[in-house]
Amino acid sequence: MPKVDPKRTVAELQELRRLTADEEGAWRVAWTDTWLESRRWLRDKLDALDLETHLDAAGNLWATMRGASDRELLIGGHMDSVPGGGWLDGCLNTLAGVEILRRLHDEYGGRPPVTVRLVDWADEEGARFGRSLLGSSACGGTLVPDEERNRIDKDGIRLEDALRRCGVELDRAGESHAELANAAAYLELHIEQGPVLLDLDLPLGVVLGTFGVERHRLEFRGQAAHSGSTPMDRRRDAFLAAARMSPEIYAITGRHGGVSTIGSCVTRPGIVTSVIAECDVTLDQRHLEANALSTLLREAKEASERFAEEGGVSVAWQELWRIEPFAFHPDLIELADEAVLEAVGVSHRLPSGPLHDAAEMARAGIPSVMLFVQSLHGISHNKIEDTKIEHIEASVVALDALTRKAMAWVAAGSARP
Amino acid sequence: MPKVDPKRTVAELQELRRLTADEEGAWRVAWTDTWLESRRWLRDKLDALDLETHLDAAGNLWATMRGASDRELLIGGHMDSVPGGGWLDGCLNTLAGVEILRRLHDEYGGRPPVTVRLVDWADEEGARFGRSLLGSSACGGTLVPDEERNRIDKDGIRLEDALRRCGVELDRAGESHAELANAAAYLELHIEQGPVLLDLDLPLGVVLGTFGVERHRLEFRGQAAHSGSTPMDRRRDAFLAAARMSPEIYAITGRHGGVSTIGSCVTRPGIVTSVIAECDVTLDQRHLEANALSTLLREAKEASERFAEEGGVSVAWQELWRIEPFAFHPDLIELADEAVLEAVGVSHRLPSGPLHDAAEMARAGIPSVMLFVQSLHGISHNKIEDTKIEHIEASVVALDALTRKAMAWVAAGSARP
Numbered sequence: 001m002p003k004v005d006p007k008r009t010v011a012e013l014q015e016l017r018r019l020t021a022d023e024e025g026a027w028r029v030a031w032t033d034t035w036l037e038s039r040r041w042l043r044d045k046l047d048a049l050d051l052e053t054h055l056d057a058a059g060n061l062w063a064t065m066r067g068a069s070d071r072e073l074l075i076g077g078h079m080d081s082v083p084g085g086g087w088l089d090g091c092l093n094t095l096a097g098v099e100i101l102r103r104l105h106d107e108y109g110g111r112p113p114v115t116v117r118l119v120d121w122a123d124e125e126g127a128r129f130g131r132s133l134l135g136s137s138a139c140g141g142t143l144v145p146d147e148e149r150n151r152i153d154k155d156g157i158r159l160e161d162a163l164r165r166c167g168v169e170l171d172r173a174g175e176s177h178a179e180l181a182n183a184a185a186y187l188e189l190h191i192e193q194g195p196v197l198l199d200l201d202l203p204l205g206v207v208l209g210t211f212g213v214e215r216h217r218l219e220f221r222g223q224a225a226h227s228g229s230t231p232m233d234r235r236r237d238a239f240l241a242a243a244r245m246s247p248e249i250y251a252i253t254g255r256h257g258g259v260s261t262i263g264s265c266v267t268r269p270g271i272v273t274s275v276i277a278e279c280d281v282t283l284d285q286r287h288l289e290a291n292a293l294s295t296l297l298r299e300a301k302e303a304s305e306r307f308a309e310e311g312g313v314s315v316a317w318q319e320l321w322r323i324e325p326f327a328f329h330p331d332l333i334e335l336a337d338e339a340v341l342e343a344v345g346v347s348h349r350l351p352s353g354p355l356h357d358a359a360e361m362a363r364a365g366i367p368s369v370m371l372f373v374q375s376l377h378g379i380s381h382n383k384i385e386d387t388k389i390e391h392i393e394a395s396v397v398a399l400d401a402l403t404r405k406a407m408a409w410v411a412a413g414s415a416r417p
Numbered sequence: 418m419p420k421v422d423p424k425r426t427v428a429e430l431q432e433l434r435r436l437t438a439d440e441e442g443a444w445r446v447a448w449t450d451t452w453l454e455s456r457r458w459l460r461d462k463l464d465a466l467d468l469e470t471h472l473d474a475a476g477n478l479w480a481t482m483r484g485a486s487d488r489e490l491l492i493g494g495h496m497d498s499v500p501g502g503g504w505l506d507g508c509l510n511t512l513a514g515v516e517i518l519r520r521l522h523d524e525y526g527g528r529p530p531v532t533v534r535l536v537d538w539a540d541e542e543g544a545r546f547g548r549s550l551l552g553s554s555a556c557g558g559t560l561v562p563d564e565e566r567n568r569i570d571k572d573g574i575r576l577e578d579a580l581r582r583c584g585v586e587l588d589r590a591g592e593s594h595a596e597l598a599n600a601a602a603y604l605e606l607h608i609e610q611g612p613v614l615l616d617l618d619l620p621l622g623v624v625l626g627t628f629g630v631e632r633h634r635l636e637f638r639g640q641a642a643h644s645g646s647t648p649m650d651r652r653r654d655a656f657l658a659a660a661r662m663s664p665e666i667y668a669i670t671g672r673h674g675g676v677s678t679i680g681s682c683v684t685r686p687g688i689v690t691s692v693i694a695e696c697d698v699t700l701d702q703r704h705l706e707a708n709a710l711s712t713l714l715r716e717a718k719e720a721s722e723r724f725a726e727e728g729g730v731s732v733a734w735q736e737l738w739r740i741e742p743f744a745f746h747p748d749l750i751e752l753a754d755e756a757v758l759e760a761v762g763v764s765h766r767l768p769s770g771p772l773h774d775a776a777e778m779a780r781a782g783i784p785s786v787m788l789f790v791q792s793l794h795g796i797s798h799n800k801i802e803d804t805k806i807e808h809i810e811a812s813v814v815a816l817d818a819l820t821r822k823a824m825a826w827v828a829a830g831s832a833r834p
Contacts, residue, residue: 048502063633092565106513148818162650177428192646193643193647194645194646194648195642195647195648195651196646198653211645212686213645215689217561225612225680225795226610226770227701227703227770228630228676228769228770228771228772228773229609229611229612229769229771230676230770231611231613231676232670232671232676233613234616234795237679239682240663240664240680241677242660243659243660243661243663243664243679244660246656246657246660246661247428247657249650250657254649259644259645259647259649261644261689261691261692262656262657262691262693263644263684263687263689263691263692264684264689264693265682265687265696266682266684266687267680267682267683270681270682270683271680271681272632272701272737273680273682274680275680275702276680276681277683282689284645285646286644286645306627352645352646353643353646354643354645378642378646378647378651
């Protein structure tokens with residue numbers, strides 16, 4: 001039985017690195033020449049398999065291996081990187097998909113039981129214009145052109161113009177949604193970008209879904225007062241209220257799961273001889289379960305108000321951003337677990353903190369799942385991003401095993417949205 | 418028996434305000450023309466009493482009423498203000514002293530039992546060059562010219578040049594110390610600049626001494642990590658350690674007295690999607706007792722190290738400034754209490770958070786004490802600084818009563834350093 005050759009995937013990742021990275025990291029930023037070059041390189045590999053390939057209305061690159069059934073199994077990745085990015089983020093997904101298409105080509109002579117498509121999403125990172133998941137959200141149906149139109153990059157170039165240069169009309173990007181007409185399942189492999197598998201000393205994990213996010217700014221308002229002449233019991237210390245809330249935020253998160261982060265603290269007047277009158281902190285809360293995320297937020301609000309009141313200060317919440325959680329499909333999670341067990345003998349289920357294109361597919365109602373492979377240092381979006389070669393190879397084998405199982409699942413008509 | 422006329426003091430304060438303040442506040446910043454003008458105005462009033470007046474080597478203005486005894490009772494104040502300052506800070510002290518000299522002149526025909534001197538200290542505020550208590554520290558013997566020489570104001574003018582323009586050679590300022598040769602006691606009246614008397618609804622208080630100060634920057638160092646992909650138990654959150662320490666700083670201060678203030682908090686990288694890697698806070702601790710101040714500092718250090726260790730982060734302390742506490746003289750505190758009781762029927766003892774020229778006198782071994790008069794709003798160094806007229810008047814009466822008692826105490830040779 002034909003098998004994938006994961007060493008070839010490693011070699012191709014190294015080749016891509018030589019082509020599109022330097023000692024400061026990878027430069028495949030979406031809508032730039034280096035990104036276009038990486039896609040031509042990818043397309044050459046797909047053409048060798050005699051696949052139908054085209055760019056959709058959002059600039060996503062699709063390669064289709066037509067099967068006996070029109071029902072489609074999608075495998076996704078993204079060639080784009082952040083500036084000075086790592087050598088694996090996004091392109092591992094894509095090149096593992098290429099290797100699986102090669103195996104399917106060998107095994108079925110180019111006509112597998114169900115249709116299999118590889119999609120290279122456009123602009124997953126949002127590194128240039130600050131809008132991540134651009135291509136997959138257009139395809140999924142959640143991109144609103146008017147909300148993105150006026151974005152500019154650091155050189156003042158408009159997003160709309162940068163897309164047009166690459167053959168994409170922002171106002172028509174939503175037409176990409178037609179690509180999903182027959183989609184029955186979506187698979188994605190990705191480096192973890194966090195330390196969970198590293199800490200557990202596990203090569204691979206199955207992703208349960210992507211966290212929902214609640215992002216807010218909390219504005220505590222007390223009163224400035226001289227540090228020497230103001231007795232402690234007379235103070236309305238904005239920082240103290242924020243400080244007292246912070247361990248409680250950790251405790252709340254410990255009770256309900258998920259993660260909560262106070263990312264910045266700004267104090268005013270901010271001089272050594274004055275009680276702090278104004279203290280602004282940002283809070284980012286994430287959870288896989290919508291109800292639990294609501295609980296995290298509600299209890300954090302209650303804590304902020306309790307400590308504010310106790311300290312004689314006020315607190316106001318300003319919403320910065322929010323997105324709901326997207327759970328992956330339970331059947332596919334089971335199949336992914338089996339695939340990982342077969343590949344490396346041990347599996348682990350974990351949520352994804354960062355968003356991924358798979359979240360847009362799950363959001364669009366396509367049964368989806370992801371595999372994570374361990375990240376060394378738990379770090380990505382950086383030139384030091386790395387994964388052990390044997391783990392990369394195991395991840396290709398696991399994604400291939402998952403593809404077999406998912407194809408059978410799709411063929412059996414088991415897709416339950 | 419001749420009495421002071423406190424309404425005259427109020428009228429003179431109002432006159433001074435007309436001369437040296439506008440709707441933005443008072444502009445008697447030391448070493449400026451407006452300050453020199455205010456001193457000429459003061460000197461005219463002293464000359465009317467036929468007193469010996471001169472500037473000493475540090476620019477302090479002395480007016481001496483020679484008495485039967487060479488032993489001297491000093492009454493101090495300062496005509497200088499911060500830019501846009503209040504109408505009472507410093508000049509109330511001076512003008513109350515002038516009124517008392519008038520009473521002594523009437524009562525003793527200009528030759529009281531002990532020598533009485535009014536001193537108008539130069540540059541108490543340090544508003545222009547950032548060096549407060551300049552004149553009194555030169556007189557007390559703690560000014561080190563080389564430490565001050567390179568100070569410049571916001572226009573780039575050197576402190577040394579600004580002083581020279583007013584007839585003061587920085588290197589000879591210490592010769593002012595000779596003025597204290599016969600000093601037996603020092604009295605100073607001042608607005609409280611805090612809310613203690615206001616809260617207690619008391620017009621006047623007796624100051625026990627000036628707080629010692631420990632001023633430090635605490636540098637917590639953890640590790641940046643992605644807010645979505647980093648589990649809570651994997652974090653080394655520099656802000657969390659600082660936050661957990663902060664209520665403990667309040668608790669420590671509650672146990673030992675004094676005041677402690679976290680005046681600023683700076684976080685890095687300070688973005689909503691990252692755990693805080695670096696958190697710097699400033700801490701200002703003050704106490705009237707040197708041992709208790711040491712305890713505040715030691716327990717704060719222990720708390721910072723405990724919370725840092727618990728959070729897997731480091732903490733380093735950088736000293737910014739420190740000064741020891743200066744206690745006022747117990748006999749003079751008793752006499753001041755009696756004077757306040759006579760003036761308004763109720764007294765209260767309190768420490769001074771801000772430093773005052775009296776601290777330099779106490780530090781130089783001159784038995785000293787201060788009276789505080791209530792500040793409306795608890796605020797000074799601001800155009801809204803204010804005190805009820807009847808409280809200003811009572812403060813002049815109380816300082817006069819204290820002068821009587823202190824003169825008797827000096828005459829009796831009771832000065833115990």
